[in-house]
Amino acid sequence: xxxxxxxxxxxxxxxxxxxxxxxxxxxxxxxxxxxxxxxxxxxxxxxxxxxxxxxxxxxxxxxxxxxxxxxxxxxxxxxxxxxxxxxxxxxxxxxxxxxxxxxxxxxxxxxxxxxxxxxxxxxxxxxxxxxxxxxxxxx
Amino acid sequence: xxxxxxxxxxxxxxxxxxxxxxxxxxxxxxxxxxxxxxxxxxxxxxxxxxxxxxxxxxxxxxxxxxxxxxxxxxxxxxxxxxxxxxxxxxxxxxxxxxxxxxxxxxxxxx
Numbered sequence: 059x060x061x062x063x064x065x066x067x068x069x070x071x072x073x074x075x076x077x078x079x080x081x082x083x084x085x086x087x088x089x090x091x092x093x094x095x096x097x098x099x100x101x102x103x104x105x106x107x108x109x110x111x112x113x114x115x116x117x118x119x120x121x122x123x124x125x126x127x128x129x130x131x132x133x134x135x136x137x138x139x140x141x142x143x144x145x146x147x148x149x150x151x152x153x154x155x156x157x158x159x160x161x162x163x164x165x166x167x168x169x170x171x172x173x174x175x176x177x178x179x180x181x182x183x184x185x186x187x188x189x190x191x192x193x194x195x196x197x
Numbered sequence: 198x199x200x201x202x203x204x205x206x207x208x209x210x211x212x213x214x215x216x217x218x219x220x221x222x223x224x225x226x227x228x229x230x231x232x233x234x235x236x237x238x239x240x241x242x243x244x245x246x247x248x249x250x251x252x253x254x255x256x257x258x259x260x261x262x263x264x265x266x267x268x269x270x271x272x273x274x275x276x277x278x279x280x281x282x283x284x285x286x287x288x289x290x291x292x293x294x295x296x297x298x299x300x301x302x303x304x305x306x307x
Contacts, residue, residue, distance in 0.1 A: 070218075070219045070220040071220045073218060073219060073220060074216065074220065077218075095249075097278050098249065099251055102218055102219070102251045103251060103252060106218075106219040106251065106253060109219075148277070150272055151289075153288065153289025154289040154292050155289075157259075157262060157263060157266065157293045158263070158291075160259055160290070161259075162252055162255050162256035162259050162288070165252040165255065165288055166251075166252050168287075168288075169251075169252060169284075169287065169288075172287055173287075180228075182229065196272075
């Protein structure tokens with residue numbers, strides 16, 4: 059098991075750095091290109107939500123990302139100190155609607171759920187914790 | 198992310214290269230908005246060199262599509278990579294965008 063950790067200010071421009079960090083760990087875990095892309099999207103959407111909805115803007119806190127790369131499995135642990143967030147309270151977006159009714163809100167969490175094997179959320183000691191798991195073999 | 202725009206036949210073709218994420222999507226949306234504000238209503242967005250797109254990019258495209266439809270135009274997409282095509286499909290957006298395999302086909306559709 060290889061473990062790594064990154065702490066960055068909660069800014070949109072830092073999300074690329076977080077993605078690069080996760081890609082490196084995903085390669086260590088032996089994930090294929092598609093799975094690595096899915097990890098990037100999930101982490102990107104998670105961090106975007108933290109900045110936009112959690113902190114309510116940039117530079118209001120930090121994002122901590124820890125990766126544990128095992129054989130064929132990557133666990134990504136994302137923590138923030140933003141306001142409490144209830145993942146379960148977010149409804150699934152209504153897809154394939156007419157253009158006038160189409161909004162792109164709620165897609166981030168939907169993408170996480172679709173692209174990762176496990177998505178879990180908890181809050182402890184004033185911090186939100188999102189754990190994403192991706193395994194090598196999927197579908 | 199790099200953006201370039203050129204007029205080809207009856208369409209404005211915007212070519213995007215690189216990553217479209219929450220840091221860069223506002224630039225894409227602004228560039229598209231400038232076309233719509235200038236009443237350039239027949240727009241082709243060439244996604245051939247977009248290696249990555251998150252929901253922030255999708256949001257920019259959907260808001261532009263809504264704006265351009267109001268002036269009787271259209272935003273047509275072409276040549277998405279398999280990754281971008283997957284994101285579009287998962288988001289349920291393949292039914293609201295006209296999607297073409299090549300830039301030439303998208304341009305000629307206007």
